[in-house]
């Protein structure tokens with residue numbers, strides 16, 4: 201809101217919000233992590249900026265093998281867990297190309313709050329408590345998030361981050377080169393060299409936030425604008441919507457929820473099986489465009505029996521799989537829209553809570569653990585239980601596959617209707633899909649859509665996870681159709697803004713966590 205009041209547009213507001221989230225919600229996202237930015241300018245231009253981390257130049261496929269044994273924790277905590285952070289480059293690109301000069305004031309505002317500190321609430325306190333053994337391993341992280349006696353900061357304690365304040369102030373003054381080609385890159389490379397990490401100055405100097413072509417597909421007369429690989433979210437939300445087009449989802453969600461859940465689980469299984477096989481950074485792996493071919497998706501959909509779950513043994517075979525390719529509780533999502541018609545959705549992340557738990561000394565920067573989003577060995581699940589294949593193997597300079605799914609829905613005339621996205625690893629994809637269905641098909645408002653219960657199925661493990669709010673008889677009906685049920689849990693934390701058919705802008709934030717929309 202401050203950025204808009206200073207004369208900025210939605211893009212400036214989104215940059216300011218992303219930076220501030222890194223200060224007041226740094227266990228979820230921050231400048232040591234990455235992001236995907238999806239936007240639509242008032243003039244109708246679609247933007248996709250890829251600020252995903254890249255693997256170090258010295259990364260290799262056996263980097264998590266110790267004495268012949270895979271060490272899956274090494275991709276999650278410590279020096280080998282981080283890729284080159286991309287958020288600074290992506291936000292700078294958004295600010296310089298589409299904003300109105302708000303970079304310096306937004307960064308300074310973040311610097312100020314980091315320096316002054318703030319009283320922490322439940323979410324931050326519980327994140328620090330859960331991660332305190334890992335944070336304690338890295339002195340700069342311990343200094344920032346634990347008390348002198350090693351106990352975690354608790355609700356009501358003031359979190360001051362003076363090093364992060366100085367880092368943000370320097371970025372405000374000097375711009376992203378300070379981070380990629382100057383003092384931050386040097387500090388990070390020095391720490392990595394002293395701690396058996398691989399990231400070095402060349403990795404930072406070579407980092408670019410890439411402009412990508414948004415993935416545009418259609419669903420019941422709307423244009424669905426999603427993020428292309430290395431996001432898997434854009435692709436699989438599109439795939440699932442096309443599979444769902446033949447079903448009366450609006451009526452089922454209102455009147456026959458068990459059938460809606462069953463069909464959602466069946467489309468999710470097929471989409472996530474394709475994800476595990478085909479998806480990776482399309483600059484390195486052959487990701488077929490045919491995955492969103494309407495005919496292919498209809499074939500997948502035709503396998504669905506609305507009474508009975510069917511086993512999905514493996515991925516599908518999209519058309520032109522080798523010659524029409526894409527290379528031409530943690531995490532946070534934000535959206536901003538202004539009166540002129542600029543729309544933006546950004547998902548930001550350091551990956552899991554506090555990323556690698558490493559804070560680079562004297563910078564206050566929490567480093568991501570995005571390397572865990574690679575498939576570190578065939579069939580070995582990552583922190584989200586996801587498995588992957590060759591397309592998502594570790595390679596120098598490659599970006600790990602992501603589920604982050606910033607999405608914009610346009611009406612058939614190209615005017616914006618809805619934007620949404622979520623936090624929550626692979627559950628991001630399911631949460632975003634269900635927000636779209638609840639608004640477009642069921643006719644709910646964005647508040648109601650975000651509050652409505654969700655389901656998630658990621659093919660492997662073969663378990664359907666419901667949220668706790670579904671009626672027990674609905675879940676019994678779903679189970680009777682042959683689904684193996686998982687213990688209920690939260691499915692994503694989503695944010696959305698819609699332009700109602702009457703022309704009003706309405707913002708909503710997920711009731712599953714603290715917080716509220718800055719304007720509604």
Ligand code: GLY
Nearest residue numbers: 551602603604625
């Ligand atoms: N780090 C979570 C994701 O990008 O999917």
